[in-house]
Amino acid sequence: MSDPPDAGFEFEHVPETDQSFENALAKARNGHRLTVDDGVELLTTGTDRDGIDPVRKERVLEAADYRRADVVGDDVTFVANLNNNVTTACDTGCKFCNFKDRASAFEVDAPDDHGGFTKTPAESRRRVAAAVDRGISEVCSVSGLHPAFALDAEHRELLEAVDDPSRVNYRPPSAYTTSPGTYAEQIRAMSVDGVHVHSMTPEEAYHARRGTDWSYETVYRRLRDAGLDSAPGTAAEILVDEVREVICPAKMDTGEWLDAMEGAMAAGLPVTATIMYGHVENEMHRAMHLKRVRDLQDRTGGITEFVPLSFVHQQTPLYEQGLVSGGASDAEDELMIAVSRLFLDNIENVQTSWVKFGDEKSLKTLSCGANDFMGTLFSEEITKRAGGDYGEFRSVADYVDMVTAIGRRPVERSTDYERRRPLSADDAPYGPALGPRADGTPMLADATPTADD
Secondary structure, three states: OOOOOOOOOOOOOOOOOOOOHHHHHHHHHOOOOOOHHHHHHHHHOOOOOOOOOHHHHHHHHHHHHHHHHHHHOOEEEEEOEEEOOOEOEOOOOOOOOOOOEOHHHHEOOOOOOOOOOEOOHHHHHHHHHHHHHOOOOEEEEOOOOOOOOEOOHHHHHHHHOOOOHHHHOOOOHHHEOOOOOEHHHHHHHHOOOOOEEEEOOHHHHHHOOOOOOOOHHHHHHHHHHHOOOEEOOOOOOOOOHHHHHHHOOOOOOHHHHHHHHHHHHHOOOOEEEEEEEOOOOOHHHHHHHHHHHHHHHHHHOOEEEEEEEEOOOOOOHHHHOOOOOOOOOHHHHHHHHHHHHHHOOOOOEEEOOHHHHOHHHHHHHOOOOOOEEEEOOOOOOHHHHOOOOOOOOOOHHHHHHHHHHOOOEEEEEOOOOOOEEEOOHHHOOOOOOOOOOOOOOOOOOOOOOOOOO
């Protein structure tokens, strides 16, 4: 991580421990449950010296690779999916994000030059249906917190009755050029022929219950009834409030995020969990985050995968305001993957990101503890708008070529990892086969579905 230039803040939690690197590594190799101090020693390759030691780093990566092989074997999984983000309208003001646009730019009388988008439920359905025709088994949707979004018709009635709607960040759909509908309507629209709908982050669930006393379990049960199949554990960023106060002060706090995740799982939904690192946080914060995720899994058992997300800094307020001078280094990325594998002894799957890392580096992380290789995506707006350099689409043939090149077996999976389809040279030409309309026909790299398809 690049040191932030005179950012004007100090943290209580710093990467100092009474543990030693050698003891922490020995515990990791022997399969013992790691402490936060152990995690710090492994992430730093020892607090007894400055900088990352390349020899020690390789020892951590090797231990993680052995653990990966022992826990999940040598298969490299991926999912045939589509990203269908509904809107960029959002007033939360997170400093790490360049995905959103001020919601006022979407109002009826505003100039039409903000460059963002809002999709109606009908537009979402057309887009998803086109991708389902091409074989996807999952649609993933993560969106801005549009003020006109309500959970469902009942929620909208309650929001309309609030004396001061601005207090709960609500404006009626009529104030905007395009209405996003309700969350329930969007989920129903995306539920095409039983495709798996992976949507509603904890922050979106927080938005979907504003102005009410509803529990997160109630919110997620209503969404499950509308067709939601699982929830993404994004919006986690760093689960330490002193970091959140710097990078996303208007966002839910750590306790609220954990409550939302527990509510989703209580509603019968599997979830994922993430960390977004490489900005203002330090290694102690990262290790504390891992501990909170592991504790959550101990309580619930519903987390299917952990996804380390390396901060892409180029076009974000954190960078533009001088709070960071860059993102995580290659060594930090490798160690984050590796220590996630070693620390999270109760989560089987660790994902790497070709969107964040590119092909060469993401393949390297498959030897650092990761076993899952994301999805085909078809479209990826969030990292792209933050300045990411890598693509928006990955074909099944791409996965086969890359994974077999490192001597591993590619396996198409379902979102919950329950269904798996190994691929070999005999399966060419390569296409998805687990989606509701999939028949093995190859996906076309130039055939990104649009709302008009």
